[in-house]
Amino acid sequence: SQKIEQNSEALNIQEGKTATLTCNYTNYSPAYLQWYRQDPGRGPVFLLLIRENEKEKRKERLKVTFDTTLKQSLFHITASQPADSATYLCALAASWGKLQFGAGTQVVVTP
Amino acid sequence: EPEVTQTPSHQVTQMGQEVILRCVPISNHLYFYWYRQILGQKVEFLVSFYNNEISEKSEIFDDQFSVERPDGSNFTLKIRSTKLEDSAMYFCASSTQGVGTDTQYFGPGTRLTVL
Numbered sequence: 001s002q003k004i005e006q007n008s009e010a011l012n013i014q015e016g017k018t019a020t021l022t023c024n025y026t027n028y029s030p031a032y033l034q035w036y037r038q039d040p041g042r043g044p045v046f047l048l049l050i051r052e053n054e055k056e057k058r059k060e061r062l063k064v065t066f067d068t069t070l071k072q073s074l075f076h077i078t079a080s081q082p083a084d085s086a087t088y089l090c091a092l093a094a095s096w097g098k099l100q101f102g103a104g105t106q107v108v109v110t111p
Numbered sequence: 112e113p114e115v116t117q118t119p120s121h122q123v124t125q126m127g128q129e130v131i132l133r134c135v136p137i138s139n140h141l142y143f144y145w146y147r148q149i150l151g152q153k154v155e156f157l158v159s160f161y162n163n164e165i166s167e168k169s170e171i172f173d174d175q176f177s178v179e180r181p182d183g184s185n186f187t188l189k190i191r192s193t194k195l196e197d198s199a200m201y202f203c204a205s206s207t208q209g210v211g212t213d214t215q216y217f218g219p220g221t222r223l224t225v226l
Contacts, residue, residue, distance in 0.1 A: 032212050043115075043202045043217030044154060051212070089154065097142055097209035098167050101154040 002027045004102035006090055012108045019077040021105045023090030026071065033066055033073050036089040038104060044089055048075075080109045113137040115218035117203050123224045124193055132188045132221045134203030140216070142209040143186045145178065147171070147199040148220075154202065160186065161209055193225045 005024045013019045023033070032051045036044035050057040050066045050073065057064045063076040077084050087104040116135045124130050136143050145157040159166040160178050177189045186205075190197055200222050204215040 038154075041200070041220070041222075043204070043220050045217065046214045049212060049214070093210075093212075097144070097159050097206065097213065097215075098156050098169075099144075099146075099154075099215060100156065103153040 002092075002100065004028075004090055004092060004100060006088075006102040007105045008103060010106040010108055012110065013080055015081060015109055015111050017080055019080050019084070019107050019109070021075040021088055021090075021107070023073040023075065023102055024071060025090075025092060028071070028092055030068075030092045032093065033064075034091045034093075034099070035062075035064055035073075035075050036091060036101075038087045038089055040087075044091075044101075047088075077107065080107075082109045082111055085109050113216075115203055115205055115216050117201075117218040117221050119221060120219065121222045121224070123226065126195055126225055127192050130190050130193055130223065132190075132201050132203075132223070134186045134188070134218055135184050136186055136203065136205030137216055138184070140205035140207050142166075142206045142213075143178075143180070144204040144206075144215060145188045146202045146204060146217075148202065149199045157188075157201075159209065166209065190223075193223075195225050198223055198225045 003026045034049045035047045038044045061078045065074045087106045089104040090102040091099045143160040148154045158168040175191045200220040202220045203218045206213040206215045
């Protein structure tokens with residue numbers, strides 16, 4: 001069956017450092033992968049999409065890589081700030097429009 | 112910026128009762144979705160809807176669930192006879208296209224508590 005795995009342990013990081021999150025998947029051959037942010041009690045908010053032919057994608061302090069050989073995506077938050085504290089979700093389109101989410105990794109940025 | 116809205120924000124109901132969760136998608140979007148998230152678990156796909164028809168549904172979306180677009184703006188999820196295990200956050204989402212590269216915009220969710 002298709003699986004998406006993200007680090008279940010919270011990532012505690014000091015302000016200004018880079019947070020790196022991992023998303024691994026099995027039994028998928030995705031053409032693209034998405035990352036979302038979720039704050040407690042709120043809906044997911046889209047951050048970035050990366051296609052299989054893109055090795056890297058950036059948006060402001062965010063960077064995503066996609067390695068289809070390793071079946072892995074890395075999500076980086078550079079110069080992290082306390083406002084970046086949230087849960088970050090990896091998502092794959094399991095079929096037409098249907099998103100399958102990983103469990104998410106909680107990031108806690110301390111001043 | 113346009114947003115997906117959902118009402119109510121919190122719904123408490125007795126087991127066996129019917130509930131209707133309401134969503135107003137972004138006005139020019141054509142594809143609509145419901146997801147749910149049980150406390151502490153991952154966001155799970157329930158159903159997608161386009162052109163007044165269900166496009167796809169998950170195993171969770173059994174005969175107790177139904178969706179409807181009763182007018183040009185609302186999109187509803189009905190649970191006919193709620194069970195304790197239906198307690199979760201329910202998120203509505205919408206998108207302009209139904210493809211995997213399209214951004215889905217999520218609403219703030221309705222917290223459903225079944226007693």
